Amino acid sequence: MNAEGHINDEPNFLKETGNRTPFSTPENYFNEMESAILSRIANNRSVKPVNKTQWLSIAASFLLIATVAAIVYTQLKTPADLKLSFEETVLTEVDEAVLAEVLEKKQENATTLFENEVMNNVDEQTLIESL
């Protein structure tokens, strides 16, 4: 395992020491390593090779479920939706004549308010000139 060629470039104290790894292993360690690893894999059922496409399909499924859930949730809960259902209720439940009367009054009130605003805040001369 040791590569000794490069050691000539090292300082003297390292040349004297050498680059042999001073460790050993139990007998037959490397002959048995493969079977030890394979038996660990066989014993552990959760240790299965992970297929990239498998992961992608799982992730895509989750994303799809989350998107659908988010769409459904926002569709049901937005104020626009509540406003729409209020308008629908008014149109179906309230008498048309009453509704027309209310809208007319509302318009009249708005016109009166506008006229008052003009009369109170705009200079008379300017008003005459613009007319």
Next chain:
Amino acid sequence: MLETPDAIILAKFRNEVTRHEAFSLLVKTYQQRLYWHIRRIVIDHDDANDIVQDVFIKVWKNLASFREDSKIYTWLYRIATNECITFINRKKLRSIVSLDDLGEKLAEGLTQSAYFDGNKLELKLQQAILTLPSKQRIVFNMKYFEAMKYEDMSKVLGTSTGALKASYHHAVKKIEKYFKEH
């Protein structure tokens, strides 16, 4: 042992029928190199044995999705190195002694270990290496014992070759200082 080209191992592994054969080939090809790389970092044989097995199990789980933009060899080294760093950090957290004392403890353990067969100078070198910060230790080991090229080390450690050269230079200086003082 002659190395089997990465492409052959990968093609066999991706085929359900030849998967075990490919994995066996991979273990046989790289087990010794990986074990010694790990052993030089964690020192203790039992720890190295646990880590090397964990590494190969991770490889079993992820080899099918290996992207081939690097060699299997650098990918394996990256997994092994990360496992060692995680192991050392976990050991630091579990240990009530400081990091320096942890190095000292490992150095003491060397002389008591049944699996240490070095002479006095080799023991002194290992003790000096254990005084280095863990990443500097890894760089020193990879360069000095394995003669790994800086370019390959850069791929394994995700550090520039310039930084690695500087790290190795500092490590040698610190070891030299240790040799003068002991």
